[in-house]
Amino acid sequence: xxxxxxxxxxxxxxLALSCTPGEPLVAEKNIVLLPVKNDPTVNVxxxxxxxxxxxxxxxxxLTALTAQMIGDASTAANSYExxxxxxxPLAAWYxxxxxxxxxxxxxxxxxxxxxxxxxxxxxxxxxxxFLDADLxxxxxxxxxxxxxxxxxxxxxxxxxxxxxxxxxxxxxxxKPATTVASLKSITMEDIKAHYAKHFxxxxxIIGLGGSYDEALVTRVRTDLAALPAGAPPEVPPPAPxxxxxxxxxxxxxxxxxxxxxMGFPIDILRGSKEWYALAVANSWLGEHRxxxxxxxxxIREERGLNxxxxxxxxxxxxxxxxxxxxxxxxxxRQLFEIWIRPVPNPTRHFxxxxxxxxxxxxxxxxxxxxxxxxxxxxxxxxxxxxxxTTMERLGYALDDKFYGIDGSHLEMFRKTMDxxxxxxxxxxxKKYWRFGDMHVAVxxxxxxxxxxxxxxxxxxxxxxATPKPAGVLxxxxxxxxxxxxxxxxxxxxxxxxxxxxx
Amino acid sequence: xxxxxxxxxxxxxxxxxxxxxxTIFPYQYTREVLPNGLTVYLIPMESPxxxxxxxxxxxxxxxxxxxxxxxxxxxxxxxxxxxxKKYPGSVYDSLLTSIGASRNAYTTDDYTTYHLNFAAEDLxxxxxxxxxxxxxxxxxxxxxxxxAGAVYGEYRKAVTNPWLVLAEKTQSLAYDxxxxxxxxxxFEADIKAMPExxxxxxxxxxxxxxPDNTVILIxxxxxxxxxxxxxxxxYGAWEKGYAAPAIVPEPPQKKERTGAxxxxxxxxxxxxxxxxxEQFDPASTRFVAALLLGELAFGETSxxxxxxxxxxxxxxxxxxxxxxxxxxxxxxxxxxxKKVEDIEPIRDEIYAxxxxxQSTPVSVQRLADLKKRQKYxxxxxxxxxxxxxxxxxxxxxLSGGIEVIEELYKAYERVTPKDVxxxxxxxxxxxxxxxxxxxGAQQ
Numbered sequence: 001x002x003x004x005x006x007x008x009x010x011x012x013x014x015l016a017l018s019c020t021p022g023e024p025l026v027a028e029k030n031i032v033l034l035p036v037k038n039d040p041t042v043n044v045x046x047x048x049x050x051x052x053x054x055x056x057x058x059x060x061x062l063t064a065l066t067a068q069m070i071g072d073a074s075t076a077a078n079s080y081e082x083x084x085x086x087x088x089p090l091a092a093w094y095x096x097x098x099x100x101x102x103x104x105x106x107x108x109x110x111x112x113x114x115x116x117x118x119x120x121x122x123x124x125x126x127x128x129x130f131l132d133a134d135l136x137x138x139x140x141x142x143x144x145x146x147x148x149x150x151x152x153x154x155x156x157x158x159x160x161x162x163x164x165x166x167x168x169x170x171x172x173x174x175k176p177a178t179t180v181a182s183l184k185s186i187t188m189e190d191i192k193a194h195y196a197k198h199f200x201x202x203x204x205i206i207g208l209g210g211s212y213d214e215a216l217v218t219r220v221r222t223d224l225a226a227l228p229a230g231a232p233p234e235v236p237p238p239a240p241x242x243x244x245x246x247x248x249x250x251x252x253x254x255x256x257x258x259x260x261x262m263g264f265p266i267d268i269l270r271g272s273k274e275w276y277a278l279a280v281a282n283s284w285l286g287e288h289r290x291x292x293x294x295x296x297x298x299i300r301e302e303r304g305l306n307x308x309x310x311x312x313x314x315x316x317x318x319x320x321x322x323x324x325x326x327x328x329x330x331x332x333r334q335l336f337e338i339w340i341r342p343v344p345n346p347t348r349h350f351x352x353x354x355x356x357x358x359x360x361x362x363x364x365x366x367x368x369x370x371x372x373x374x375x376x377x378x379x380x381x382x383x384x385x386x387x388x389t390t391m392e393r394l395g396y397a398l399d400d401k402f403y404g405i406d407g408s409h410l411e412m413f414r415k416t417m418d419x420x421x422x423x424x425x426x427x428x429x430k431k432y433w434r435f436g437d438m439h440v441a442v443x444x445x446x447x448x449x450x451x452x453x454x455x456x457x458x459x460x461x462x463x464x465a466t467p468k469p470a471g472v473l474x475x476x477x478x479x480x481x482x483x484x485x486x487x488x489x490x491x492x493x494x495x496x497x498x499x500x501x502x
Numbered sequence: 503x504x505x506x507x508x509x510x511x512x513x514x515x516x517x518x519x520x521x522x523x524x525t526i527f528p529y530q531y532t533r534e535v536l537p538n539g540l541t542v543y544l545i546p547m548e549s550p551x552x553x554x555x556x557x558x559x560x561x562x563x564x565x566x567x568x569x570x571x572x573x574x575x576x577x578x579x580x581x582x583x584x585x586x587k588k589y590p591g592s593v594y595d596s597l598l599t600s601i602g603a604s605r606n607a608y609t610t611d612d613y614t615t616y617h618l619n620f621a622a623e624d625l626x627x628x629x630x631x632x633x634x635x636x637x638x639x640x641x642x643x644x645x646x647x648x649x650a651g652a653v654y655g656e657y658r659k660a661v662t663n664p665w666l667v668l669a670e671k672t673q674s675l676a677y678d679x680x681x682x683x684x685x686x687x688x689f690e691a692d693i694k695a696m697p698e699x700x701x702x703x704x705x706x707x708x709x710x711x712x713p714d715n716t717v718i719l720i721x722x723x724x725x726x727x728x729x730x731x732x733x734x735x736x737y738g739a740w741e742k743g744y745a746a747p748a749i750v751p752e753p754p755q756k757k758e759r760t761g762a763x764x765x766x767x768x769x770x771x772x773x774x775x776x777x778x779x780e781q782f783d784p785a786s787t788r789f790v791a792a793l794l795l796g797e798l799a800f801g802e803t804s805x806x807x808x809x810x811x812x813x814x815x816x817x818x819x820x821x822x823x824x825x826x827x828x829x830x831x832x833x834x835x836x837x838x839x840k841k842v843e844d845i846e847p848i849r850d851e852i853y854a855x856x857x858x859x860q861s862t863p864v865s866v867q868r869l870a871d872l873k874k875r876q877k878y879x880x881x882x883x884x885x886x887x888x889x890x891x892x893x894x895x896x897x898x899x900l901s902g903g904i905e906v907i908e909e910l911y912k913a914y915e916r917v918t919p920k921d922v923x924x925x926x927x928x929x930x931x932x933x934x935x936x937x938x939x940x941x942g943a944q945q
Contacts, residue, residue, distance in 0.1 A: 038548060041882050081808050088803045089871040091878035110878050137815050140840070144818055148768050148942075153663055254766075257658045289606075291583070292599040304651025307659050323606070342659050374600055381602025381621050384552065388619075388886040466647025466697045 024225040034209035043391045044107045045207040050198035051101040053172035061178025071096025073134035076127035094121045099329040155443040159259040163441035171238030203231040209394035237332040240265040246486045248440045252447035253496040257342035259443040271405045276416040277428035284375040286311025289323045305343045312337045327395025330402040349460035353482040360435040366426030380417040447493040454486040526911040538742045539714030545721040553722035554887035557616040561710040563686040567747045573688015576609035584641035613899030622723040633736035650696040664765040668940045671763035676936040680752035715744035717898045722887030759936040769942040778934040779833035782826045782900045784909035791921035796824035859926035863919035
């Protein structure tokens with residue numbers, strides 16, 4: 001057991017090194033170190049406090065594109081081609097990614113190659129070349145994603161994008177990504193100005209992990225101090241409008257199956273006991289990509305309607321591509337979300353009812369003592385799998401700084417499990433979750449037909465190609481008539497080609 | 503997404519100082535074969551309290567020889583979670599849930615893998631559960647039919663992706679008789695009919711889920727002696743009896759094949775050029791050179807990649823896949839092009855590149871750079887028990903063991919620029935080629 005604790009142990013230290021007087025350095029408080037001597041790699045994460053919330057009106061996507069111009073483009077010293085050529089024999093990489101509030105330049109190399117690797121990463125941050133050819137290549141990639149992939153080839157992500165847009169309408173979180181029009185309007189001057197304003201030495205946190213040496217720490221601190229000083233004022237946290245009743249957006253397209261996402265904003269962040277209590281309830285309801293999820297049991301396991309059914313109390317981008325939570329997508333306002341993977345179109349109404357009914361049962365009745373104990377025991381060890389690598393642990397360490405957590409979130413997660421009671425969990429459910437006031441995003445065909453069925457609360461019996469136990473069939477009778485009470489004015493139908501246009 | 507990363511990325515050549523060691527694989531391990539034929543690899547490694555546990559069944563969609571049964575290996579993977587009399591599915595689930603184990607499974611063309619990650623103190627419980635379900639799986643017809651619905655759901659999800667549509671078309675056109683004709687998830691008609699195959703599923707289990715067709719691989723914080731004793735106790739009574747399917751070899755292709763497929767959605771067009779390759783054979787320098795050729799000719803530092811992707815920006819994605827398979831796979835070069843009228847010119851540039859590699863030796867420096875890359879990709883990729891065990895799984899499937907990695911390593915050392923030329927000439931000929939163009943129905 002003691003050895004287990006080591007994995008997430010507090011080996012993260014805040015740097016305390018003496019430095020040559022007079023030489024400018026990135027401030028000590030902005031350094032996070034995670035030494036791991038037996039890891040042969042050096043891992044870097046440089047976090048700039050800028051994200052899509054900082055994109056100017058009409059220029060949505062600017063932060064993401066600026067990040068790409070750092071992480072995936074030429075520098076003053078090397079063309080993009082030369083960078084690829086130099087990284088190639090090292091099997092090393094660096095990249096930049098941005099989310100709502102964070103932009104992180106990360107990289108990893110074997111320690112044998114740090115002298116060849118580090119200058120490439122440094123130049124990317126300090127001296128991006130901002131060449132037109134790079135911009136057009138990257139812009140074209142993003143346009144292809146919006147115009148082809150998101151609209152037409154990934155209904156699940158499409159449904160989620162629509163949901164986030166609805167939940168955070170009118171706030172700086174308004175767009176999860178960007179629009180075709182805004183992407184096309186971004187100029188090189190926009191990117192240079194955004195870089196100059198936000199990628200400053202006072203707006204960053206440096207994270208180093210693995211088998212780096214102290215000389216590297218000093219070198220990184222010295223080098224990055226060459227960035228301009230100053231930091232732009234913080235964007236106020238978003239205050240999404242409260243939702244009343246079920247508010248449904250139906251995306252009409254020739255969809256072979258129906259993707260369903262639903263949720264609402266929640267005002268709680270990791271680090272507090274209540275958050276960990278809510279995490280137990282959420283894990284029971286819908287642990288991501290895990291058959292322990294209750295929604296998964298009801299919709300997939302017992303009824304075979306789809307491939308998986310999960311829930312979240314933190315934003316969880318690219319859920320289809322990962323099995324454990326991402327790092328460095330921290331934000332000051334979170335959402336509760338239920339994700340129902342595509343179901344056959346004739347069962348869409350039933351699946352929506354089944355998911356919302358299970359949620360209502362949990363909100364009304366809380367967790368049982370048995371479910372609580374099982375889930376708490378599960379999480380106590382399961383969170384060990386959230387960060388098995390140095391790079392992931394370094395990501396968590398930066399997120400701890402974002403959330404102001406003194407110590408380690410993952411360690412706190414495990415420790416808090418011991419002190420929790422079922423009453424704590426059920427109190428958190430009552431405080432933060434409510435049934436009936438929720439945004440729902442649906443990607444499906446025959447949108448008008450679904451709207452009518454929702455407005456009329458039309459019963460939605462389903463049939464199975466195969467026999468089912470009597471218990472399931474009995475429960476189906478309740479589910480198929482479960483009232484959702486959607487008002488007609490709360491349903492919007494949009495055409496897929498109009499999404500993310502402008 | 504695009505399958506451009508060949509297996510050699512994980513287990514590449516080791517050169518330089520580390521090559522002084524006798525072996526490429528950096529961890530000591532123990533191998534044992536039980537009297538019933540079960541092969542076991544134990545790999546102790548520094549990993550604070552975590553263990554990765556892989557059960558690899560050397561059966562995949564390649565073994566689906568009977569008509570109407572495509573996709574069955576993958577479907578059966580789902581059934582393995584339905585439990586036994588002693589530990590019904592729900593009990594199995596709740597026990598693993600109570601110990602916070604991370605668990606999953608996947609099926610490929612050549613094998614099926616069941617994997618768990620958990621705390622070292624829970625090894626005995628995990629082994630009891632895993633050994634039980636492999637020997638005593640029991641499920642009723644209803645559960646079987648419900649799972650068939652879930653698999654069809656998985657297909658519906660996958661088919662919204664143009665890459666599956668492209669793979670279905672390419673494989674079906676390139677192969678006449680071999681089971682690589684269908685993708686791992688199977689033909690849609692077969693998936694739809696799965697609920698009717700209950701009896702067949704029982705025979706599938708009896709034929710393939712046998713110790714002499716299975717390899718157990720455990721990496722992480724373990725004690726080798728105690729773990730091996732436990733294995734003998736839990737798996738010793740499992741009866742051997744693997745019945746290998748009669749897989750019909752694909753006859754040589756004599757003429758180029760071309761085809762087109764429409765994706766019922768919107769996508770940039772994709773050009774896929776597939777050559778009949780060769781089964782995994784580390785003793786063949788020519789085959790090993792082909793693994794390197796894929797990177798040299800079409801990888802991210804190749805001249806053609808730089809021209810099409812970086813300079814001219816005519817492709818959205820570009821790369822080659824030279825897979826490691828038990829039987830003859832397709833060596834594929836794939837380009838997602840930005841303009842439909844560019845498909846033919848880009849196709850011709852790919853052909854010209856292959857011709858150039860057939861007649862001009864690659865520079866010694868480029869080959870050395872690639873070998874160095876293989877080494878560091880290898881060394882930095884084995885950082886958790888799960889990655890070690892997961893990275894070994896395909897080699898186990900190919901050969902029944904992991905020793906083959908050392909053979910592959912020695913073969914890489916042998917490869918010269920001349921060998922790369924020979925590989926280009928041997929595999930990439932017009933008569934062994936199948937060319938498929940995918941276009942979106944909505945443009």
